[in-house]
Every structure is written in structure tokens, then in C-alpha cells.
Amino acid sequence: SQTIHQWPATLVQPVGSPLSLECTVEGTSNPNLYWYRQAAGRGLQLLFYSVGIGQISSEVPQNLSASRPQDRQFILSSKKLLLSDSGFYLCAWSGLAGVFHEQYFGPGTRLTVT
Amino acid sequence: GDSVTQMEGPVTLSEEAFLTINCTYTATGYPSLFWYVQYPGEGLQLLLKATKADDKGSNKGFEATYRKETTSFHLEKGSVQVSDSAVYFCALTRGSYIPTFGRGTSLIVHP
Numbered sequence: 001s002q003t004i005h006q007w008p009a010t011l012v013q014p015v016g017s018p019l020s021l022e023c024t025v026e027g028t029s030n031p032n033l034y035w036y037r038q039a040a041g042r043g044l045q046l047l048f049y050s051v052g053i054g055q056i057s058s059e060v061p062q063n064l065s066a067s068r069p070q071d072r073q074f075i076l077s078s079k080k081l082l083l084s085d086s087g088f089y090l091c092a093w094s095g096l097a098g099v100f101h102e103q104y105f106g107p108g109t110r111l112t113v114t
Numbered sequence: 115g116d117s118v119t120q121m122e123g124p125v126t127l128s129e130e131a132f133l134t135i136n137c138t139y140t141a142t143g144y145p146s147l148f149w150y151v152q153y154p155g156e157g158l159q160l161l162l163k164a165t166k167a168d169d170k171g172s173n174k175g176f177e178a179t180y181r182k183e184t185t186s187f188h189l190e191k192g193s194v195q196v197s198d199s200a201v202y203f204c205a206l207t208r209g210s211y212i213p214t215f216g217r218g219t220s221l222i223v224h225p
Contacts, residue, residue, distance in 0.1 A: 006157075032211050043215075043217045043218060044158075044203070044215045044218075049211055049212065059212075090158070092158075094211075101209070101210075101211070101213065102146075102148055102160050102163055102207075103150075103158075103160070104160065105150075105157035105158040105159070106157050107156060107157050108155075108156065108157045110155075
């Protein structure tokens with residue numbers, strides 16, 4: 001069966017510090033990968049998605065970036081964090097096979113920028 | 115573009131009450147429809163789905179029917195439990211890589 005991991009689970013970082021959040025998927029090949037953010041409430045904001053190694057699409061211009069160095073690894077980064085980057089970051093995957101495109105989410109990373 | 119509208123929350127119910135969370139959508143063609151649930155401090159989990167008109171998705175006592183004529187996918191449960199307290203998201207996909215999510219509806223169930 002497929003599983004998705006995110007780490008760290010929680011992170012407290014000062015303004016201006018760098019960021020690296022990691023997501024890995026097991027049990028599937030060539031997944032579509034996604035980074036979302038939930039800030040101060042319930043709504044989901046899509047930040048990046050990737051349909052293959054090295055292929056990254058950005059949905060929202062900001063000081064974050066994403067990379068996909070391996071098929072099942074997705075990394076979210078920042079060179080200098082802002083207070084507004086605080087939130088709950090979720091990684092998700094969906095399969096290319098099939099047409100229904102349901103998503104499977106990781107447990108999330110709670111980021112607090114101080 | 116595509117959109118999903120959910121009822122504003124929070125929805126507050128007593129245990130064993132009947133639940134309805136409304137969801138309507140705007141999309142061309144024939145989207146697939148989903149309900150996800152997010153328990154406090156966790157990621158989203160797929161709750162149920164329906165891929166064509168008149169399909170009924172069901173799971174864990176929850177049901178939703180894909181109504182093309184009213185562009186709706188309302189979530190229902192006959193008897194809620196305290197453990198159902200969570201945020202519920204309605205979503206659609208139309209064959210692209212990017213799903214469209216509603217803003218979520220918080221459900222609070224009191225004993």
C-alpha cells in the first residue's frame with residue numbers, strides 16, 4: 001500500500017531563517033506531487049505541483065520554492081522566512097493511472113515563524 | 115473557472131443528530147466529486163467520491179449523491195458521533211492535475 005511521509009512534524013523558525021520541508025511517498029511510481037498551505041483557518045492554498053522529476057509548477061508567487069530531486073521526493077524551501085509563512089503545510093500525491101485524481105495527504109508540518 | 119461552494123460553519127450538532135453539509139459546484143463537463151475529512155492536527159483523508167451523475171459515494175456512514183441537475187454533492191450522515199468532529203472539504207477534479215477545493219466546513223458534535 002502507499003504511504004506518504006512529511007518531516008518535520010513541527011518547526012519553529014525565526015524570521016529570515018531558511019526552510020526545508022521534505023515529503024516522500026512510498027509504494028507508487030511517478031506520482032503527481034503537491035504542496036499546500038493552510039493558514040489561520042481551514043482553507044487550502046495550492047503552492048506547487050509536480051508531474052515528474054525536475055518539473056515544478058508554481059501556483060502562487062512568493063518567497064517559497066519547491067524541488068523534486070527524485071521520483072517520490074518533494075521538497076519545499078525558502079531562503080528567508082517571513083512571518084506570513086507560518087501555517088500548516090501539507091504534501092499530497094495523486095496517481096497518473098485512472099481518471100479520478102483523488103489526492104492522498106501527508107500528516108502535515110506545523111510551521112511557526114517567530 | 116471551476117469553483118466549489120460549501121456552507122459556512124461551524125455546524126454544531128448533538129450526538130445522534132442528522133447531518134447535512136451542503137456543497138455546490140461550477141464546472142464544465144463532467145467533474146469527479148469528492149469529500150475529504152480533516153481531523154484536528156492531521157492531514158486530509160479521502161472520505162468518499164463519485165465520478166458520474168447519480169452516483170452515490172458512501173463510507174463510514176456518510177453518503178453523498180452526485181446531482182448533475184442541481185450541480186450539488188451534499189454530504190449526509192444519519193447519526194453523528196463526537197468522533198465525527200472535524201473539518202469537511204468538498205472538492206472536484208476535471209481530468210487535470212489540479213483539484214478545486216471548497217473552503218471547508220467545521221463540524222462540532224456535542225455529547
